[in-house]
Amino acid sequence: MFRLRSPRDLVAGLCALLLAGVAFWQIGDLRVGTLFRMGPAYIPLVLASIIAVLGALLAGSAFVADGARLERWGWRSIAIVGAAILFFAVAIESLGLFITTAVLTLAAAFAEPHNKFASSLIFALAAAAFVVVVFPVALRVGIPVWPRL
Amino acid sequence: MSGLVDHLWLGFSVALTLQNLAFCLAGVLLGTLIGVLPGIGPVATVAMLLPATFGLPPIGALIMLAGIYYGAQYGGSTAAILVNLPGESSSVVTCIDGYQMARKGQAGKALGIAAIGSFFAGCVSTVVIVLLGPPLGLLAQKFGPAEYFSLMVLGLICLIAMSSGSIVKSLIMIFVGLLLGLIGTDVTSGALRMTFGIPRLSDGIDFVPLALGLFGISELLRNLEQPELRVRGTARISGLLPTRADLRQAFPAILRGTGIGSLLGALPGGGAVLSSFAAYMIEKRVAKDPSRFGQGAIEGVAAPESANNAGAQASFIPMLTLGIPPNPVMALMIGAMTIQGIAPGPQIMTQQPKLFWGMIASMWIGNLMLLVINLPLVGLWVRLLAVPYRVLFPAILILCCIGVYSVNGSALEVAFMMLFGVIGYGLYKLGFDPTPLLLAFVLSPLIEENLRRAMLISHGDPVVFVSEPLSAGLLVVAAVVLVLAAMPSIRRARDETFKE
Numbered sequence: 001m002f003r004l005r006s007p008r009d010l011v012a013g014l015c016a017l018l019l020a021g022v023a024f025w026q027i028g029d030l031r032v033g034t035l036f037r038m039g040p041a042y043i044p045l046v047l048a049s050i051i052a053v054l055g056a057l058l059a060g061s062a063f064v065a066d067g068a069r070l071e072r073w074g075w076r077s078i079a080i081v082g083a084a085i086l087f088f089a090v091a092i093e094s095l096g097l098f099i100t101t102a103v104l105t106l107a108a109a110f111a112e113p114h115n116k117f118a119s120s121l122i123f124a125l126a127a128a129a130f131v132v133v134v135f136p137v138a139l140r141v142g143i144p145v146w147p148r149l
Numbered sequence: 150m151s152g153l154v155d156h157l158w159l160g161f162s163v164a165l166t167l168q169n170l171a172f173c174l175a176g177v178l179l180g181t182l183i184g185v186l187p188g189i190g191p192v193a194t195v196a197m198l199l200p201a202t203f204g205l206p207p208i209g210a211l212i213m214l215a216g217i218y219y220g221a222q223y224g225g226s227t228a229a230i231l232v233n234l235p236g237e238s239s240s241v242v243t244c245i246d247g248y249q250m251a252r253k254g255q256a257g258k259a260l261g262i263a264a265i266g267s268f269f270a271g272c273v274s275t276v277v278i279v280l281l282g283p284p285l286g287l288l289a290q291k292f293g294p295a296e297y298f299s300l301m302v303l304g305l306i307c308l309i310a311m312s313s314g315s316i317v318k319s320l321i322m323i324f325v326g327l328l329l330g331l332i333g334t335d336v337t338s339g340a341l342r343m344t345f346g347i348p349r350l351s352d353g354i355d356f357v358p359l360a361l362g363l364f365g366i367s368e369l370l371r372n373l374e375q376p377e378l379r380v381r382g383t384a385r386i387s388g389l390l391p392t393r394a395d396l397r398q399a400f401p402a403i404l405r406g407t408g409i410g411s412l413l414g415a416l417p418g419g420g421a422v423l424s425s426f427a428a429y430m431i432e433k434r435v436a437k438d439p440s441r442f443g444q445g446a447i448e449g450v451a452a453p454e455s456a457n458n459a460g461a462q463a464s465f466i467p468m469l470t471l472g473i474p475p476n477p478v479m480a481l482m483i484g485a486m487t488i489q490g491i492a493p494g495p496q497i498m499t500q501q502p503k504l505f506w507g508m509i510a511s512m513w514i515g516n517l518m519l520l521v522i523n524l525p526l527v528g529l530w531v532r533l534l535a536v537p538y539r540v541l542f543p544a545i546l547i548l549c550c551i552g553v554y555s556v557n558g559s560a561l562e563v564a565f566m567m568l569f570g571v572i573g574y575g576l577y578k579l580g581f582d583p584t585p586l587l588l589a590f591v592l593s594p595l596i597e598e599n600l601r602r603a604m605l606i607s608h609g610d611p612v613v614f615v616s617e618p619l620s621a622g623l624l625v626v627a628a629v630v631l632v633l634a635a636m637p638s639i640r641r642a643r644d645e646t647f648k649e
Contacts, residue, residue: 026343036609040335077373089563108543
């Protein structure tokens with residue numbers, strides 16, 4: 001019987017197969033063309049097919065060669081970082097750089113239990129002021145600074 | 150020979166203007182500042198600071214980015230020697246003997262020899278670039294689409310040979326990178342490809358969110374997972390200048406390190422990391438008494454530090470002359486050029502001689518600045534090492550977000566960065582190295598364009614790739630490299646180099 005020897009490679013191979021599947025679906029019915037006059041779908045199709053073959057190879061090898069086990073994922077940090085970045089994405093255009101930075105820094109400070117509110121607030125305001133001075137003012141990076149009213 | 154002098158003269162006349170000196174200094178300082186912070190490597194440093202250069206003139210922007218790159222490397226070595234925390238993978242080996250020297254009270258000497266070795270390597274590899282650049286560039290200008298395609302295939306194959314881990318996984322990363330690079334509007338037909346119906350994707354995935362996600366955010370996620378590395382009392386630093394006896398002992402190691410770095414750095418996938426590992430291995434082999442290594446041997450600091458700086462510099466050669474990035478930092482440089490409106494490729498040298506030679510001259514100046522400025526500032530860098538990660542983490546996050554947002558003013562791309570960050574984290578967990586993906590992504594549109602053009606010219610006859618001698622030669626080399634990389638004995642030796 002087949003015995004699974006490398007769960008990590010099996011998952012890795014399946015992920016590659018999944019990605020190839022998504023690519024095939026997205027390529028859809030674009031024109032393929034010939035080797036002489038390649039259509040828009042020609043090379044993507046070739047690439048997706050190769051990824052599928054390699055993914056199948058990798059998944060298959062998981063039953064032949066010994067390999068690593070799956071590692072645990074740190075969902076907590078993904079959730080925290082994800083929420084922070086999405087907040088930035090949503091807030092930057094309406095609230096502006098100053099408030100967004102201050103709120104993010106403050107929220108990160110709260111993740112740590114020992115921090116006092118007053119010092120965290122001062123730190124957050126200082127960080128926000130610093131970012132505003134460096135990027136939009138000194139380096140002239142085009143970012144809204146204040147809330148749009 | 151007089152041509153070379155003229156070129157260097159032109160370069161220095163550009164690099165020595167007050168404005169460009171200031172950009173170089175700012176880059177070196179900023180790079181060291183961020184590079185010395187625990188858990189931030191040069192790729193993330195350059196990616197985070199990339200938007201800071203958008204408003205600058207093209208030459209100034211590239212000079213500053215190059216300075217950031219060396220600075221970040223130097224900062225990483227400082228952290229490695231003083232607190233045994235490699236800020237980046239190219240200074241992992243420096244930790245071994247550097248930290249032992251620091252524990253013996255020779256931290257100053259270790260930092261000094263690292264700086265001197267790096268500076269020497271920087272000088273030599275600047276000369277190498279000056280000598281190799283023009284002939285390579287001229288050769289590349291003769292390339293037609295078939296040759297270009299074969300050259301890029303060779304580059305990608307070298308990447309597999311140099312990266313760690315399984316060949317199948319590296320290949321998957323390359324093909325995924327190529328596929329991601331094709332997302333967006335097809336230049337020839339105008340058809341939208343693989344855009345998931347998202348209008349923003351009709352221009353393709355932007356490089357900055359991809360790079361910052363894969364290298365910045367995913368690194369952040371991995372760091373958050375580990376228990377916080379607390380830096381307690383760092384070694385006291387006294388006597389930065391090595392004695393004459395130290396120099397005599399370290400000099401051959403510096404020479405060998407420089408040679409290895411200049412050689413490996415120019416190869417795709419080589420660069421600073423492999424150079425420093427290989428240099429350390431070789432020092433151990435040639436040493437009369439290998440047991441000293443790991444106990445604070447000065448050669449064990451001098452060789453890898455010279456090698457990683459030489460490697461970092463040499464990696465500019467394929468980027469500047471061929472438009473092919475050998476490592477992720479060079480991919481970022483190409484991204485920066487594109488944003489500045491400069492098409493990367495062999496034409497840079499002839500069409501933008503000021504930019505080309507100015508950058509090369511500024512590399513040498515940047516190295517000199519590192520030597521002169523950073524040694525006195527060591528005390529400041531040490532204090533930065535003690536910054537706890539909970540303070541750094543929101544700062545890095547905000548820098549990454551601002552970086553992505555400032556490219557196109559698109560909030561959606563900030564969300565993309567998050568997505569790529571999680572993907573990068575997942576790739577790490579599944580044993581994939583994202584470096585080939587990023588490089589393939591950068592090369593993908595070029596590869597497709599040249600492949601299509603070659604096929605049009607030859608009326609769909611793929612024999613053109615082997616009937617043109619130059620193209621055939623490149624493909625033969627690629628095949629040899631692939632076979633060598635797959636040979637069990639060579640794989641084992643290489644894996645040992647990485648494991649050490």
